[in-house]
Amino acid sequence: MSLLERAVIVPPPRRVALTEPAWVRRVVIGAGVVFLTLFVLVPLAAVLTAALSHGAAAYARSISDPAALRALKLTLIAAAIAVPLNLVFGVAASWAIARFRFRGRALLITLIDLPLAVSPVIAGMVFVLLFGSHGLLGPWLQDHGWRVIFALPGIVLATTFVTFPFVARELIPLMEAQGSEEEEAAMVLGASGWQMFVRITLPKIKWGLLYGVVLCTARAMGEFGAVSVVSGNVRGRTSTLPLHVEILYNEYEYQAAFAVASLLVLIGIASLLARRVIAARVDRSRQEAT
Amino acid sequence: MVRRSALPGFGLSMGYTLVYLSLIVLIPLATLAIKTAELSWGELWTLATSDRALASYRITFGASLIAATINVVFGTLLAWALVRYRFRGKGLIDAIVDMPFALPTAVSGLALTTVLAPTGWIGRFLEPLGITAVFSPLGITLALVFIGLPFVVRTVQPVLEELEPELEEAAAVLGATRWQTLGRVIFPALAPAILTGFALAFARAIGEYGSVVFIAGNKQYETEITPLLIMSRLEEYDYPGATALALVMLLVSFAMLLAINGLGAWTRRRAGHL
Numbered sequence: 397m398s399l400l401e402r403a404v405i406v407p408p409p410r411r412v413a414l415t416e417p418a419w420v421r422r423v424v425i426g427a428g429v430v431f432l433t434l435f436v437l438v439p440l441a442a443v444l445t446a447a448l449s450h451g452a453a454a455y456a457r458s459i460s461d462p463a464a465l466r467a468l469k470l471t472l473i474a475a476a477i478a479v480p481l482n483l484v485f486g487v488a489a490s491w492a493i494a495r496f497r498f499r500g501r502a503l504l505i506t507l508i509d510l511p512l513a514v515s516p517v518i519a520g521m522v523f524v525l526l527f528g529s530h531g532l533l534g535p536w537l538q539d540h541g542w543r544v545i546f547a548l549p550g551i552v553l554a555t556t557f558v559t560f561p562f563v564a565r566e567l568i569p570l571m572e573a574q575g576s577e578e579e580e581a582a583m584v585l586g587a588s589g590w591q592m593f594v595r596i597t598l599p600k601i602k603w604g605l606l607y608g609v610v611l612c613t614a615r616a617m618g619e620f621g622a623v624s625v626v627s628g629n630v631r632g633r634t635s636t637l638p639l640h641v642e643i644l645y646n647e648y649e650y651q652a653a654f655a656v657a658s659l660l661v662l663i664g665i666a667s668l669l670a671r672r673v674i675a676a677r678v679d680r681s682r683q684e685a686t
Numbered sequence: 687m688v689r690r691s692a693l694p695g696f697g698l699s700m701g702y703t704l705v706y707l708s709l710i711v712l713i714p715l716a717t718l719a720i721k722t723a724e725l726s727w728g729e730l731w732t733l734a735t736s737d738r739a740l741a742s743y744r745i746t747f748g749a750s751l752i753a754a755t756i757n758v759v760f761g762t763l764l765a766w767a768l769v770r771y772r773f774r775g776k777g778l779i780d781a782i783v784d785m786p787f788a789l790p791t792a793v794s795g796l797a798l799t800t801v802l803a804p805t806g807w808i809g810r811f812l813e814p815l816g817i818t819a820v821f822s823p824l825g826i827t828l829a830l831v832f833i834g835l836p837f838v839v840r841t842v843q844p845v846l847e848e849l850e851p852e853l854e855e856a857a858a859v860l861g862a863t864r865w866q867t868l869g870r871v872i873f874p875a876l877a878p879a880i881l882t883g884f885a886l887a888f889a890r891a892i893g894e895y896g897s898v899v900f901i902a903g904n905k906q907y908e909t910e911i912t913p914l915l916i917m918s919r920l921e922e923y924d925y926p927g928a929t930a931l932a933l934v935m936l937l938v939s940f941a942m943l944l945a946i947n948g949l950g951a952w953t954r955r956r957a958g959h960l
Binding site: 414415416417421424425427428429431432434435436437438439440442443446481484485487488489491492493495496498504506507508509510511513514515516517518521522523524525526530531532553556557560576579580583584589592593614617618619620621624625637638639641642645653654657660661664665667668671672 | 692693694695696698699700702703706707710711712713714715717718720721760763764766767768770771773775779781782783784785786788789790791792793794796797798800801806807808828831832835851854855858864889892893894895896900913914916917920923925928929932935936939940942943947
């Protein structure tokens with residue numbers, strides 16, 4: 397090979413590796429898909445199959461059973477009290493935290509997150525220690541004929557505790573990203589505080605608010621550990637839907653247990669779909685502001 | 687204290703926040719401190735380190751540690767596939783990752799127990815191999831893998847999305863093989879996020895109750911997790927016993943919360959440098 401030839405025959409440029417070889421890509425995707433299928437899809441399919449194992453009529457009977465309906469009603473009541481409470485708190489907390497700088501701000505944010513770090517069993521337990529018959533305020537409550545533990549108030553309190561941070565956690569970063577120019581402009585132009593809140597702030601945060609409410613509601617309806625501690629598990633009286641599933645399962649009424657569980661699966665899937673739709677709107681409202 | 691602001695409502699919103707936080711969270715949690723103060727150090731130590739308690743810590747923390755580690759492996763793989771690769775059904779896979787968050791824990795526990803039981807869809811293939819996946823520490827670990835799954839994916843995914851391709855291009859142009867780029871450029875950038883995901887999954891796992899009780903079988907000393915032991919102490923009206931155990935759990939949870947906050951700051955710093 398002459399020198400000239402050698403100079404002309406340029407070696408092909410070495411392929412610069414910016415992704416993995418095709419077989420690696422396939423293995424990674426395959427491992428992920430198999431893992432999710434085995435851990436999530438197969439178990440869910442098993443629940444739905446077991447729920448329908450005795451036919452559609454048995455399924456309909458199981459979910460329209462009076463005890464199941466009472467459990468559904470109690471679940472809805474608990475969520476209907478806990479979610480608005482945490483919604484109002486979330487708005488107040490995010491206004492204070494995202495719009496003002498004060499000492500102890502970081503600590504306050506950590507304290508708001510606290511219920512997420514606490515085991516659900518401990519969340520229920522603190523209310524038993526406080527209001528139970530051997531608890532700090534228990535005897536006093538008994539003298540006045542009030543029941544908190546093994547009754548609706550206990551279930552509502554435990555549900556409120558475990559869903560406490562959801563709205564606030566959604567709103568604080570959103571309001572920080574959006575900034576406060578519009579609100580300040582409204583104030584300068586003579587709006588009252590309430591007008592500013594209703595006409596400027598609320599429209600700006602509404603999708604974030606809704607996202608937080610969906611998270612909060614889904615968790616409120618599905619909470620098990622905390623509610624299990626404070627409810628006496630009196631069938632149909634102090635059992636929510638998840639507790640009712642456990643009662644039926646322990647009584648070997650498997651088909652009925654799975655039928656009620658399938659309702660909770662549907663609620664979970666609905667919340668997931670709602671979250672995906674709303675998340676896109678939240679992103680847009682975050683970008684519009686910046 | 688408060689920087690002067692043109693905006694109204696600080697007093698009202700702050701006051702409401704503090705009152706509500708105290709009523710729902712702080713005062714109830716303080717009850718635990720009051721109940722603890724009723725015990726002497728000796729009593730507390732005896733209750734928190736009984737044989738049954740120690741066995742429950744071993745199971746709870748051991749299974750949580752293994753589960754969080756499994757989540758790191760599959761969570762990072764999934765996040766990688768979702769951000770870097772295009773494949774059919776990607777949107778669906780992305781949605782399914784959130785399923786363990788969206789499902790009530792009791793339903794998750796019931797579902798896993800059903801498929802892993804010796805007659806279940808997956809369990810029937812495990813039984814001939816001599817693997818018992820229900821009423822065993824393995825079952826507890828699998829349930830904890832399930833509920834911890836989204837944490838690693840959802841912490842690694844955004845960091846991976848923000849990673850600038852220029853860095854990898856530079857590494858590749860300078861002659862690095864793909865493995866070298868992965869190991870020396872991408873992994874260090876992802877490490878804080880992976881560790882945060884691990885900590886979140888672990889913190890969630892140690893307190894988990896609903897998804898574990900169905901699959902654990904709840905045999906004392908063998909498959910009894912600490913939250914369940916607290917539950918049985920409460921049912922026996924053994925409040926001191928429950929309090930001592932809860933205190934141990936809470937201390938670990940607070941340590942995890944602090945670690946996670948610190949890791950979050952590290953993640954942001956790392957991302958800022960890049």
